[in-house]
Amino acid sequence: MTSMTLPGVTLRPADSDDVAAVAAVWHTGWRDGHLGNVPASLEQHRRLDDFRRRVPARIAGTQVAVLGPRVIGFVMVDYDEIEQLFVAAEARGRGVADALLRQGEEMVSAGGLGRAWLAVASGNTRARRFYERMDWQDAGPIEYSAETATGSITVPCRRYERQLGFPSRG
Numbered sequence: 001m002t003s004m005t006l007p008g009v010t011l012r013p014a015d016s017d018d019v020a021a022v023a024a025v026w027h028t029g030w031r032d033g034h035l036g037n038v039p040a041s042l043e044q045h046r047r048l049d050d051f052r053r054r055v056p057a058r059i060a061g062t063q064v065a066v067l068g069p070r071v072i073g074f075v076m077v078d079y080d081e082i083e084q085l086f087v088a089a090e091a092r093g094r095g096v097a098d099a100l101l102r103q104g105e106e107m108v109s110a111g112g113l114g115r116a117w118l119a120v121a122s123g124n125t126r127a128r129r130f131y132e133r134m135d136w137q138d139a140g141p142i143e144y145s146a147e148t149a150t151g152s153i154t155v156p157c158r159r160y161e162r163q164l165g166f167p168s169r170g
């Protein structure tokens with residue numbers, strides 16, 4: 001199914017004023033995509049405050065999707081990894097995620113890298129279907145270290161990859 005883009009949505013780089021809004025979308029979306037799909041011990045490290053703590057260091061690699069003043073989704077890129085991709089529930093199935101993922105790919109590509117990767121919890125079937133529709137390939141199982149305030153927790157995931165085109169020369 002090709003999703004219809006939600007009218008009026010634009011993407012822009014995140015800034016420090018977006019921290020609370022990004023954390024709120026991340027917190028709610030994390031629960032939607034991960035509860036029951038990750039070790040139960042991770043949930044206590046995924047409160048709203050935990051996301052607020054984690055966002056600032058990532059703002060420079062974040063693009064937000066906005067509808068008027070509202071942040072309705074975001075993508076975070078770390079080198080060649082699409083580290084996080086979250087869309088608010090009311091904006092799902094409307095093409096917002098498509099635009100954010102392609103934006104993330106462009107950020108990886110602009111860094112001179114020819115392949116992007118991401119990890120998705122094996123049981124997160126909606127996200128996996130989405131990535132496959134977006135032409136990402138399932139490259140197999142991966143034990144992903146999910147960061148916590150005190151260390152990390154291993155999450156059984158699938159690694160997805162996509163070969164990228166060369167960045168255009170201005």
Ligand SMILES: CC(C)(COP(=O)(O)OP(=O)(O)OC[C@H]1O[C@@H](n2cnc3c(N)ncnc32)[C@H](O)[C@@H]1OP(=O)(O)O)[C@@H](O)C(=O)NCCC(=O)NCCS
Nearest residue numbers: 001029033085086087092093094097120125126127129130
């Ligand atoms: C993952 C996410 C970004 C995808 O964006 P989206 O707008 O929901 O994606 P789409 O609706 O375009 O595509 C989802 C696909 O899953 C299907 N789907 C919908 N609900 C589903 C469900 N409960 N189970 C399985 N598949 C489902 C949709 O039909 C669609 O498949 P299709 O295109 O073949 O019809 C978004 O769902 C989200 O933010 N989820 C919560 C956070 C999350 O899991 N992030 C990813 C972390 S790796």
